[in-house]
Amino acid sequence: MAPGVERSFTAASTLEEAMAARRQGAAVLAGGTCMMRDPRRGIDLPEAVVALHRIPALSKVEIEPDHVVIGAAVTHVVLGRALHGAAGFEGLVAAAQGAANPGIRRVATVGGNLCAFDFAAADLSPALLVCEATVELETFKGPKLLGISDFLKDRHTLLTEAIVTRIHLRRDLIASAHIRLPLRKAGDYPVAIVSLAVDKDKRCRIAVGSVEPVARRWTALEQAMAAGPPSALDPERAAGFALEHNDFQGRDGREAEGWYRRQVLPPLVKRGVAALLKTEGLA
Numbered sequence: 001m002a003p004g005v006e007r008s009f010t011a012a013s014t015l016e017e018a019m020a021a022r023r024q025g026a027a028v029l030a031g032g033t034c035m036m037r038d039p040r041r042g043i044d045l046p047e048a049v050v051a052l053h054r055i056p057a058l059s060k061v062e063i064e065p066d067h068v069v070i071g072a073a074v075t076h077v078v079l080g081r082a083l084h085g086a087a088g089f090e091g092l093v094a095a096a097q098g099a100a101n102p103g104i105r106r107v108a109t110v111g112g113n114l115c116a117f118d119f120a121a122a123d124l125s126p127a128l129l130v131c132e133a134t135v136e137l138e139t140f141k142g143p144k145l146l147g148i149s150d151f152l153k154d155r156h157t158l159l160t161e162a163i164v165t166r167i168h169l170r171r172d173l174i175a176s177a178h179i180r181l182p183l184r185k186a187g188d189y190p191v192a193i194v195s196l197a198v199d200k201d202k203r204c205r206i207a208v209g210s211v212e213p214v215a216r217r218w219t220a221l222e223q224a225m226a227a228g229p230p231s232a233l234d235p236e237r238a239a240g241f242a243l244e245h246n247d248f249q250g251r252d253g254r255e256a257e258g259w260y261r262r263q264v265l266p267p268l269v270k271r272g273v274a275a276l277l278k279t280e281g282l283a
């Protein structure tokens with residue numbers, strides 16, 4: 001920390017207050033688990049920060065019969081507990097309950113996980129991609145809704161003047177699963193992540209995280225799997241398609257090289273389909 005720099009911290013009680021702080025140049029401070037590492041990456045900590053956890057609408061999970069709304073300041077622990085047992089959200093629950101370690105999960109938020117744009121190993125990104133989530137932002141020009149794929153691609157620019165406020169999910173899934181490959185048993189970043197879901201029309205959605213810099217849907221595999229009947233959802237068959245349609249460019253990183261991240265995808269798909277078949281919705 002540079003000597004003599006005055007730091008300011010605001011815990012906003014309303015979104016208007018938070019946006020006023022943003023207009024003055026404050027960065028959003030969520031759990032701080034990513035931001036705390038900025039100095040180690042050679043990035044100065046922001047001089048002003050605004051926290052969102054006191055804004056009631058951003059700190060709760062609303063579960064309705066046809067949709068779910070998740071506040072950006074909801075922590076991984078709260079998200080996992082809130083959706084535990086909700087049919088179709090098994091994958092999102094596994095992502096919230098399996099990421100990082102218990103201490104991080106208690107403070108790290110949904111918003112922070114999606115907004116840490118130089119962090120490729122975010123578990124919630126692929127899990128929310130298969131939910132086809134909509135991201136709600138508050139910008140200097142007013143509220144904005146964006147599909148999660150577009151948000152993830154454009155967030156670097158969007159976040160210069162926005163706050164992620166809520167994540168909206170339809171309840172149109174009958175089953176989902178989330179498979180991650182850390183190199184140790186726990187506590188480190190996953191080398192590759194595969195999230196899978198089956199919707200009410202029995203269509204399979206698949207997304208991959210940590211393999212490329214930004215998580216994305218695996219459309220080539222989704223299309224290959226859609227060609228067969230829903231009854232053909234089979235782990236071996238899916239792994240075969242994953243091998244044939246592997247169009248990922250693995251990123252080299254400290255935990256693993258790109259070729260390895262790419263290569264582990266078929267076995268992760270196999271595990272993912274096996275996990276899907278064990279859910280209540282497909283059993």
Ligand SMILES: Cc1cc2nc3c(=O)[nH]c(=O)nc-3n(C[C@H](O)[C@H](O)[C@H](O)COP(=O)(O)OP(=O)(O)OC[C@H]3O[C@@H](n4cnc5c(N)ncnc54)[C@H](O)[C@@H]3O)c2cc1C
Nearest residue numbers: 030031032033034035099100109111112113115122123164
């Ligand atoms: C040891 C360790 C292991 C980890 N392992 C994993 C793992 O396995 N899987 C995983 O998914 N994650 C992992 N993480 C990351 C962690 O789970 C958090 O998701 C992530 O660090 C950010 O969450 P945060 O709430 O702490 O955000 P912060 O650090 O507070 O913020 C991160 C960035 O997002 C911005 N931001 C935060 N909220 C908003 C918002 N609502 N609107 C606009 N901008 C916002 C901040 O300004 C900042 O730039 C790990 C972290 C650590 C330290």
